[in-house]
Amino acid sequence: MASGLILIGFMGSGKSAVGSRVAQILGWNMVDTDEQVEKELGIPISEIFRTRGEKGFRQAEQSVVIRLLEEAEKSGAQMVLSLGGGALTNAEVYERLQAEPLVVLLDTDLDTAFDRAQGGQRPLARDPEGFKELYREREELYRGAAKIIVDTRGKDIHEIASEVAAMVEERKSAG
Ligand code: S3P
Numbered sequence: 001m002a003s004g005l006i007l008i009g010f011m012g013s014g015k016s017a018v019g020s021r022v023a024q025i026l027g028w029n030m031v032d033t034d035e036q037v038e039k040e041l042g043i044p045i046s047e048i049f050r051t052r053g054e055k056g057f058r059q060a061e062q063s064v065v066i067r068l069l070e071e072a073e074k075s076g077a078q079m080v081l082s083l084g085g086g087a088l089t090n091a092e093v094y095e096r097l098q099a100e101p102l103v104v105l106l107d108t109d110l111d112t113a114f115d116r117a118q119g120g121q122r123p124l125a126r127d128p129e130g131f132k133e134l135y136r137e138r139e140e141l142y143r144g145a146a147k148i149i150v151d152t153r154g155k156d157i158h159e160i161a162s163e164v165a166a167m168v169e170e171r172k173s174a175g
Contacts, residue, residue, distance in 0.1 A: 004028070004072055004079040005168050006097065008142055009106035010135055011085040011125050012116035014157055018106060019082035021161035026168060030080040033087060036064050049123040062090045069096055086124070088145050089138070097145050102171065104164060105146035109153055110135050 005022065007015040016032050023030035037060050038044055048057045065087050072079055088094045097103050108116075110132060117125035125131055143149065148167060152160050 004077070004081055004100075005102045005104060005164070006100055007080065007082045007104055007106060007164075008088060008097075008145060009085065010108060010113050010138065010142070011122055011131075012113035013085070013106040013108040014116070014152060014160060015082040015085075015106055017157045018161050018164060019080045021157060022165045022168070023080040025161060025165040026078070026080070028078050028080055030082065031068055032082045033061060033065050033068065034082075034084045036068065037061055037084070040064065044121060046121040046123055054123075058086070058090060061087055062093060065090075065093050066096065069100075085138075088141060094141070094145060101147055102168060103146055104148045104150060104167070105142050106152050106160065107142075107149050112153070 005019075005026075005028075007019050007022075009015050016034075019030050019032065022028075034045060037048070037057070041048055041060060043051075045057065048060065052060075061084055065083065068081060072081070083093075088097060113135065114125070114128065114131055117131070124134060150160060150164060150167075155163075
């Protein structure tokens, strides 16, 4: 991809909402990998987990993410890519992110993430203990992949989006 913004972070960190807003501010396209996986398979993520297991979901997610990164790289299109929270647990995805300059982590505390993640149908957000464990397990992974970390604590979506968009513009103009 190398010309776009990649948002990473735990479930409930606001990637999709912030991503759409940032895309609006910058006039870029936005792709949400969860939505893309659902679109391609024609069923919701909860259903993919139920019928194919987490492994089946991860395989679909990996191929979608890698393909989107490759397509964006070829076309040179500037876009916002919001990655599902577990996408970078895949070694190939993690590796590809190394070459991307604008990997932004939306850093959120566990309680806020949990509360926000309750709004949807996320299979991995049902059990509070499992959620907490996953959060701890992945903390370092997110930090390791991020080029920029945005502390989202106490900020609303609009504030976070303005902050991220300003950062992108600043980096772009610095070349
Ligand atoms: C997951 C996060 C979800 C979705 C799936 C699994 C995870 O995306 O990909 O339910 O493993 O963290 P969001 O981070 O957009 O909620």
